Amino acid sequence: MSKTIMTVDDSASVRQMVSFTLKGAGYEVVEAVDGKDALTKLNSAQVQMIITDLNMPNLDGIGLMKEVRANPSYKFVPIIMLTTESQDAKKQEGKAAGATGWIVKPFKPDQLLAVVKKVLG
Amino acid sequence: MSNVDTDPGREAFKVEASELLTELETSLLELEEAPDDEDLIGRVFRAMHTIKGSGAMFGFDDVAAFTHDVETVFDEVRNGRITVTKTLIDLTLSARDHIRALIDSAETGEAVDETGAGKITEGLRKLLPDSGEQSVAPAQETISQERIEERAVTYRVRFKPNRELFANGTNPMPLLNELRTLGECEIVAHVHDIPLLDEFDSELCYTYWDIILTTTNGENAINDVFIFVEDECEITVQKIDTMDALDDEGDYKKLGEILIERGDVSKEELQRILNNKKRLGDLIVDAGLVQPDEVQAALVEQQHVRKVREKSQKKDSASSIRVPSEKLDTLVNLVGELVTVQARLSQTAVIKNDPEIILISEEVERLTSELRDDTMSIRMLPIGTTFSKFKRLVRDLSNELGREVIMLTDGGDTELDKTVIEKLNDPLVHIIRNSIDHGIESPDERVKKGKPKEGTVHLSAEHSGANVLIRIKDDGKGISTEAIKAKAVKNGLITVDTELSDNEIYGLIFEPGFSTAEKVTSVSGRGVGMDVVKRNIDALRGTVDVESTIGRGTTMTLKLPLTLAIIDGLLVRIKDENFVISLSSVEECIELTQADVAKSHGRHMVNVRGELVPYIRLREWFGISGKEPEIEQIVITEQSGRRTGFVVDYVVGEYQTVIKSLGSIYKNVEGLSGATILGDGTVALILDIQKMTQFVEKEELGSLNNS
Numbered sequence: 001m002s003k004t005i006m007t008v009d010d011s012a013s014v015r016q017m018v019s020f021t022l023k024g025a026g027y028e029v030v031e032a033v034d035g036k037d038a039l040t041k042l043n044s045a046q047v048q049m050i051i052t053d054l055n056m057p058n059l060d061g062i063g064l065m066k067e068v069r070a071n072p073s074y075k076f077v078p079i080i081m082l083t084t085e086s087q088d089a090k091k092q093e094g095k096a097a098g099a100t101g102w103i104v105k106p107f108k109p110d111q112l113l114a115v116v117k118k119v120l121g
Numbered sequence: 122m123s124n125v126d127t128d129p130g131r132e133a134f135k136v137e138a139s140e141l142l143t144e145l146e147t148s149l150l151e152l153e154e155a156p157d158d159e160d161l162i163g164r165v166f167r168a169m170h171t172i173k174g175s176g177a178m179f180g181f182d183d184v185a186a187f188t189h190d191v192e193t194v195f196d197e198v199r200n201g202r203i204t205v206t207k208t209l210i211d212l213t214l215s216a217r218d219h220i221r222a223l224i225d226s227a228e229t230g231e232a233v234d235e236t237g238a239g240k241i242t243e244g245l246r247k248l249l250p251d252s253g254e255q256s257v258a259p260a261q262e263t264i265s266q267e268r269i270e271e272r273a274v275t276y277r278v279r280f281k282p283n284r285e286l287f288a289n290g291t292n293p294m295p296l297l298n299e300l301r302t303l304g305e306c307e308i309v310a311h312v313h314d315i316p317l318l319d320e321f322d323s324e325l326c327y328t329y330w331d332i333i334l335t336t337t338n339g340e341n342a343i344n345d346v347f348i349f350v351e352d353e354c355e356i357t358v359q360k361i362d363t364m365d366a367l368d369d370e371g372d373y374k375k376l377g378e379i380l381i382e383r384g385d386v387s388k389e390e391l392q393r394i395l396n397n398k399k400r401l402g403d404l405i406v407d408a409g410l411v412q413p414d415e416v417q418a419a420l421v422e423q424q425h426v427r428k429v430r431e432k433s434q435k436k437d438s439a440s441s442i443r444v445p446s447e448k449l450d451t452l453v454n455l456v457g458e459l460v461t462v463q464a465r466l467s468q469t470a471v472i473k474n475d476p477e478i479i480l481i482s483e484e485v486e487r488l489t490s491e492l493r494d495d496t497m498s499i500r501m502l503p504i505g506t507t508f509s510k511f512k513r514l515v516r517d518l519s520n521e522l523g524r525e526v527i528m529l530t531d532g533g534d535t536e537l538d539k540t541v542i543e544k545l546n547d548p549l550v551h552i553i554r555n556s557i558d559h560g561i562e563s564p565d566e567r568v569k570k571g572k573p574k575e576g577t578v579h580l581s582a583e584h585s586g587a588n589v590l591i592r593i594k595d596d597g598k599g600i601s602t603e604a605i606k607a608k609a610v611k612n613g614l615i616t617v618d619t620e621l622s623d624n625e626i627y628g629l630i631f632e633p634g635f636s637t638a639e640k641v642t643s644v645s646g647r648g649v650g651m652d653v654v655k656r657n658i659d660a661l662r663g664t665v666d667v668e669s670t671i672g673r674g675t676t677m678t679l680k681l682p683l684t685l686a687i688i689d690g691l692l693v694r695i696k697d698e699n700f701v702i703s704l705s706s707v708e709e710c711i712e713l714t715q716a717d718v719a720k721s722h723g724r725h726m727v728n729v730r731g732e733l734v735p736y737i738r739l740r741e742w743f744g745i746s747g748k749e750p751e752i753e754q755i756v757i758t759e760q761s762g763r764r765t766g767f768v769v770d771y772v773v774g775e776y777q778t779v780i781k782s783l784g785s786i787y788k789n790v791e792g793l794s795g796a797t798i799l800g801d802g803t804v805a806l807i808l809d810i811q812k813m814t815q816f817v818e819k820e821e822l823g824s825l826n827n828s
Contacts, residue, residue, distance in 0.1 A: 069288075069289075075288070075324075076288075077290050078291070098289045098290070099289060108177065108178060109179075118296065119349070121294055
């Protein structure tokens with residue numbers, strides 16, 4: 001059974017790129033436009049991994065990660081956050097909130113797949 | 122990953138980059154007029170920046186890396202630290218062309234000339250205010266990095282995660298698997314910290330791992346694996362064995378030494394234990410100093426390093442030796458003799474019908490064929506060295522003739538017989554000269570036609586069955602069949618009303634004394650060249666094929682046999698005489714009955730599935746007396762797209778032919794390329810079907826002109 005990955009980002013183009021790359025590598029993809037949307041969709045879909053942006057309206061990435069870790073069924077799910085080079089402090093904050101790893105933007109499809117492989121196996 | 126290539130994102134990037142590059146060009150040209158216009162400088166910078174950014178995003182690493190250097194310079198211009206000069210504009214324009222080339226090459230998969238890029242980057246770096254150090258440092262860095270990468274080093278990695286490892290979603294298994302992909306790897310899990318079940322918390326990680334890894338990727342690659350967990354885990358990477366230490370120490374460290382080095386046990390403790398007589402590992406465990414799995418890990422390490430060293434030693438001793446090529450030639454000759462003798466042995470064995478001899482003969486046959494293949498493979502060399510010689514030729518020629526030409530090569534590792542490669546040099550030089558001189562237009566002309574300013578000559582080699590195909594492809598103006606025909610009529614090669622297919626017309630350029638260049642240049646146009654090519658390739662038992670589209674370019678394909686000494690032949694017989702035809706040019710064998718001959722009214726033509734094929738009667742050619750059998754055989758051959766039949770009495774079958782030269786007395790005999798000795802000791806002549814066909818054609822042409 002192919003694994004399902006959720007991509008959370010308010011930018012449609014990033015979602016499209018992530019989703020295209022992952023689908024090309026044989027994963028199922030669920031898209032969410034912000035943290036709030038992600039939480040709703042997590043309740044209805046079984047997700048094996050989350051890739052989330054940090055800056056989003058409604059509920060940002062940090063908030064989303066905290067909520068997800070508080071949910072018993074997603075306590076151990078790998079979460080990858082998308083950061084930019086200048087956000088080192090944000091990275092620490094993200095890790096404290098329960099992020100498994102991070103990808104620095106801009107990134108290439110191959111890098112994305114390497115990270116997915118690293119945390120999902 | 123294949124789907125990256127069809128990624129719509131990449132397509133979008135290409136379109137976007139192409140627009141940006143056009144804008145960049147106009148901005149640069151405007152900037153040359155108005156060097157102080159900050160708005161223009163800003164536009165140039167932004168264009169570069171966007172190309173770099175999205176290039177990196179969509180997998181155009183080379184584009185991003187190269188653009189970065191240009192962007193750096195323009196950043197300085199924007200900050201007012203560098204002024205806009207003609208040199209800068211020139212460099213940036215060529216940089217823009219290079220970026221385009223890089224993007225195009227990603228599509229076609231063709232290599233891009235890196236030396237040009239180097240020059241541009243270097244030129245740009247010189248423009249930077251603090252140029253001196255910056256230009257030198259990166260070069261050194263890359264060299265030292267390469268050195269590290271080449272050598273396999275064994276590392277000891279201890280990966281001891283925090284108990285709370287799982288809490289942020291980390292699974293250690295993929296990490297260990299990633300390590301396994303780096304090189305030869307042994308992993309030992311230390312499980313002695315796992316508590317009994319009633320104290321066990323399933324959400325905690327109690328295990329830690331020792332990994333012994335031999336890799337050529339360097340320590341950074343190992344650290345990269347743990348990049349997400351390095352803050353939460355205790356990770357130590359120690360270099361324990363570089364292969365150069367081999368000569369100093371006989372064997373790898375003893376178990377005790379490893380444990381001491383790891384800090385698992387102290388030297389004094391070890392000494393005390395050593396006074397007992399049990400096995401060291403058991404002793405240490407018994408003493409309660411370490412856990413059994415720690416000893417296990419140390420033992421694994423010891424074995425791993427021993428194994429890796431053994432392997433590398435084997436590799437060292439199995440490296441190459443240099444032998445003078447005459448020795449190889451002698452070897453090939455001897456193998457040739459052996460194959461002949463073996464054929465006689467097989468035949469004698471069959472005639473004697475002695476099971477014992479047949480058994481021996483079969484054994485010899487098997488060994489001989491193995492020996493033959495091995496000997497042939499020794500003589501094989503990659504063609505790449507020849508290819509790289511031509512890079513220089515192309516550069517010099519294009520300077521001389523005022524062309525701008527990029528040469529690309531492919532399949533340089535294709536292997537060919539040493540003799541073939543040596544003899545291939547001249548023909549290739551001629552063909553490449555012709556491509557540059559007659560094919561590729563001058564830069565102005567190309568721009569006018571809407572082609573890129575630089576022409577390309579693409580040299581490639583590939584295997585195709587028992588042959589190697591070498592292609593020389595240019596994107597010049599192509600060959601005009603009309604011009605060739607007109608010229609050939611003028612030179613008396615054909616008559617005005619000769620009907621020729623395109624292929625036949627292209628074949629005319631290989632005729633002696635043929636040249637279509639309007640004026641003689643220093644490199645071509647004197648009418649020597651292509652006929653030399655043809656002669657040389659014929660001598661190699663190869664063929665030349667020409668394909669050309671007006672305005673698009675020309676492709677010449679050389680088809681060459683892998684080896685010259687032994688060929689697969691088709692053995693045929695006329696009365697008591699044996700002949701061999703090279704099997705590579707044989708298409709099929711069909712029957713020729715007396716009725717067929719009667720139907721064709723004296724013309725030597727036969728209908729092969731709707732196509733008329735001319736044939737040559739070998740019986741007449743060699744003047745062999747006697748009556749032909751009721752049903753004769755026609756061997757249909759194909760050369761340069763044309764089919765010709767050869768009429769023989771019987772087709773005997775496939776035959777491994779060891780080629781013997783006929784000696785200087787017979788070197789002018791038309792239609793024979795050598796001889797071979799058959800199993801029963803008789804001699805069979807090898808037919809040069811190409812020469813025979815040409816000879817007959819010439820005679821026909823002559824008789825037509827006379828009548």
